[in-house]
Amino acid sequence: MKILVTGGTGYIGSHTCLALMAAGLEPVILDNLCNSKLSVLKRIEEVAGKAPVFYQGDIRDPALLDRIFQEQQIAGVIHFAALKAVGESTQKPFEYFENNIAGTLSLLGAMRRAGCYRFIFSSSATVYGDPQAVPIQEDFPRSTMSPYGRTKLMIEQILEDMQKADPRWSMTLLRYFNPIGAHESGRMGEDPQGIPNNLMPYITQVAIGRRDCLNIFGNDYPTKDGTCVRDYIHVMDLAEGHVKAWQVCGEQSGLHIYNLGTGQGVSVLEMVHAFARASGLKINYKLVERRPGDVAECWADPAKAQRELGWKATRTLDDMTRDSWRWQQANPNGYEE
Ligand code: NAD
Ligand code: WQD
Numbered sequence: 001m002k003i004l005v006t007g008g009t010g011y012i013g014s015h016t017c018l019a020l021m022a023a024g025l026e027p028v029i030l031d032n033l034c035n036s037k038l039s040v041l042k043r044i045e046e047v048a049g050k051a052p053v054f055y056q057g058d059i060r061d062p063a064l065l066d067r068i069f070q071e072q073q074i075a076g077v078i079h080f081a082a083l084k085a086v087g088e089s090t091q092k093p094f095e096y097f098e099n100n101i102a103g104t105l106s107l108l109g110a111m112r113r114a115g116c117y118r119f120i121f122s123s124s125a126t127v128y129g130d131p132q133a134v135p136i137q138e139d140f141p142r143s144t145m146s147p148y149g150r151t152k153l154m155i156e157q158i159l160e161d162m163q164k165a166d167p168r169w170s171m172t173l174l175r176y177f178n179p180i181g182a183h184e185s186g187r188m189g190e191d192p193q194g195i196p197n198n199l200m201p202y203i204t205q206v207a208i209g210r211r212d213c214l215n216i217f218g219n220d221y222p223t224k225d226g227t228c229v230r231d232y233i234h235v236m237d238l239a240e241g242h243v244k245a246w247q248v249c250g251e252q253s254g255l256h257i258y259n260l261g262t263g264q265g266v267s268v269l270e271m272v273h274a275f276a277r278a279s280g281l282k283i284n285y286k287l288v289e290r291r292p293g294d295v296a297e298c299w300a301d302p303a304k305a306q307r308e309l310g311w312k313a314t315r316t317l318d319d320m321t322r323d324s325w326r327w328q329q330a331n332p333n334g335y336e337e
Contacts, residue, residue, distance in 0.1 A: 002026045003070050003246065006059050006107065007080030008052065009036040011190045012122065012179055012235060014044060016078065018188070019239035021048040025246070028072050030065075031081065032058045035193060037335045043187050059103040065110035076118025076170075076250055077111060078242055082151070085197050086126070086293065089148035101158075108162065118250045119159070120172040121241060121249035125231070125261070125298055127153045127175060134229075134265065135301035138175070138257045145293050150158065170256070172249040177231035177300050179238050179259035181320040182327035189327030190235070191334030199268060200232070200320075203275050204328035206283055214283060216268050218290035220240045221295055227268035231261035231299035234315035234323070244311040261300025263312040271321075278321035 003020060007013040008029030014036070017027040021044075028288050029041075029052050038056075045051035057064040059081050068074065082100045083089070089096040104121075111119065129143035144153050156173055163169045180200040184187030195211075196202040205211045219226035232304065239337045241260045249256040266274070272283050315323075 001075045002028050003076070004028050004030060004068065004074045004077045004258050005073070005080065006030050006077065007082065008051070008121075009033065009038070009040040010080055012176070012238060015183060015235045015239040016080070016242045017044055017052055018048055018183060019243050021050065021052070021234065021247075023243045025243070026201065027052045028055070028068065028074065029053070030055045030057060030059065030068060031112045032056065035083070037191070037337055039335045039337060040188070041324055043270060043335065047183060047185050047187050060099070060106045062106055062110060064105065066113060067332040069110060069114035069116065074114065074116055076116060076120070076246070077107065078120040078246070079107060080122045082122065084148065086146045086148045087197060089146050089151075093147035096151055102152055104155050104158070109222060116145065117168045117253070118170045120174060120249075121155060121159060121243055122155055123173045123175045124149070124152045125175055125259070125300065127156060128298070130295045131238045131298060133262055134297050134299050135165060136259065136299065137301045138259055138304055147320040160255055167253055170250055170253045172245050172256040173258070174241065174245060175257070175259050176238060177233050177298070179235045180232050181234040181315065181323045183234065183236060184323060186323075186330045188327040189324065190199055191331075199271060200324050203272065203283055204324050207275070207279055207281050207325065208328050208332050212284065214272065214285040215288045215293060216272075217286050217288060219287045220290075221296040225267050225269050229265040229297040229299065231265050232258060232266055232271065232320060233262050233313050234316065234320045237262075237313040237315050241305065241309070241311050244309040248309050258305040258309060259302050260305060261302050263300055263302045264317070265297060265299040266317060274317050275321045280324045
């Protein structure tokens, strides 16, 4: 069964392609390579034994989308393609709304033209804003603090309204917490361009000597050690969550919403120590001012996904740090062109 995977050469999309192929499904990738490299395809082929069909292009190109639906027997879409840097989104809100929202509408339009109604969307814990409590359940109120976050929230609302108006849709909203880690082979992982925004790639680049020192943003939060607490999830657990969501929700029309997290809160300092354990290296860090927009604590209640999808994250924090480090060590400059 063929699944159109937008953003399929990106970090989460590429790992999800591996999980789909391992489950006997056939990803067809559409990516404009604005934040990923063509060489990812070779690595997917190396790890999975087969290269997925690839279209280089944009989700905002209706003619290309129509061509893909004509050329391939697409049973549904997993939609990863988006711009995702929270800080950048405050500088370039138009680009974020245009790429993420107009792009998603363009994709949904092509699906309707093709009579394809099975859709899985990459949402984010960012839609919970500063949560009223932790762990976070799916029915908590939504609010968000950046243009990036607003794109996710608005798309969720668009999908809900479309599903209500046309019950043929199977709309699945997967809210990811903090994906880290890499494929166990060390051949695929996260390859951020420029200075990493996120904690784990920053730590691995300090460890490999590409950066001097990790800045820890704030140690005066009301948390166990003063640093922020997050729910880090292994990217392969997240990838496998998509396979389950495809298998379970894709069969049923309706609106399906799940947190994909581990349910464990880990502080920044705990992460630094866990990484030091995995790598045997000391990570230089300094404590600096809070980063605007960070919330103190954010972790999932993943019980609904376990109950309804039969999915649960199984990899530990040590697995995540070990796999991130294996990938970084073997690929000090990420994917080569
Ligand atoms: P990524 O940047 O590695 O992957 C996104 C891919 O989409 C890239 O390969 C990029 O080239 C492609 N893309 C972007 N705009 C496109 C367009 N208009 N047309 C075609 N391709 C386009 O990001 P990721 O970390 O793999 O994230 C995947 C999805 O998950 C995104 O929607 C992101 O918002 C969401 N998400 C990510 C995280 C995270 O921490 N990484 C957390 C929650 C949600
Ligand atoms: C984690 C913790 C930082 C970098 C972001 C998005 C969210 C979702 C996942 C897409 C925080 C601290 C970080 C550094 C640090 N993405 N930190 N020094 O902010 O929880 O979530 O990615 O949907 O929407 O906001 O992840 O990895 O940036 O930060 O101290 O150099 O690490 O303050 O407490 P975040 P992160």
